[in-house]
Amino acid sequence: MKPVFTPLHPLFVAEVSAIDLMQLHDPGTLALLRAGMDQHGVLVFHDQTFTDAGQLAFAQRFDGALHTKTGAAAVRPNRLKYEGLSDISNVDEDGKLLHSEDRRRMYALGNRLWHTDASFQDPAGRYSMLSARVVPPAEADTEFADMRAAYDALDVATQKRIESLHVHHSIAHSRQTLGFEFSNEELDKLRGAVHPLVRTNPRTGRRSLYLAAHATRIMEMPVPEGRLLLRDLMDHATERRFVHAHSWRAGDLVIWDNLATMHRGRPYEDGVHRRELRRVTTLDIEGAPAA
Ligand code: OGA
């Protein structure tokens, strides 16, 4: 059966009709879902029954090679057995809620800043696939912002001014803006990466702003001037008209295109409620099935 895409926002994000992604191997359907990603930027699937291995296998069928360096590994040994599977949860290895002062919790709080996944790496992350296993009874949303619409809404003079600029991204930077401290040894592992500020989807030709809280500076500008421009662009790109909030149900899988969107987690009572999600991110390289 052909997947049906139902838009959830005027600009982006669609819910996909019932489909069991664990069992999905049909190349035609996978191609239709990739085309759906190019159009909508974020796809929401309900009632998935992923195991960790099943989620990893699906991610590779869908978009090729997996990212294994999306960040937390520098400060937190992965509690999960699989490289490539990121633990987006507020519990420790024994399944207990992390203490409010726990360094792993404070590091993870950085996910509440607007960002794209692994922009501080080269290659960066292309698709992220976040599977909700345990969700709180209270609201604990993830918000998405459409970076294609944000780019389109810039005036032409600004589009021209920023067209050939490059941005340095570092995960240490986004955490440091929250007062999180790193050892020299950690900082050594977190040098960051440089990417264009405006990126073009090779299949659709649509441009988008490639921004994140990880952005430290614009390479072609003095640091303060670049930071001011980055702040202005961030304010613009996260205006409410570009934003959709996803309210999680257990069994949801949400896939987002990190080149077309930014996202952030919203605050919730993480000292009271368990919230366990698992993320797999693919490498933004050519030659993957989506290319
Ligand atoms: C992520 C992320 C936010 C959230 O998984 O990459 O940023 O709401 N998650 O958990």
Ligand code: MN
């Ligand atoms: Mn993220």
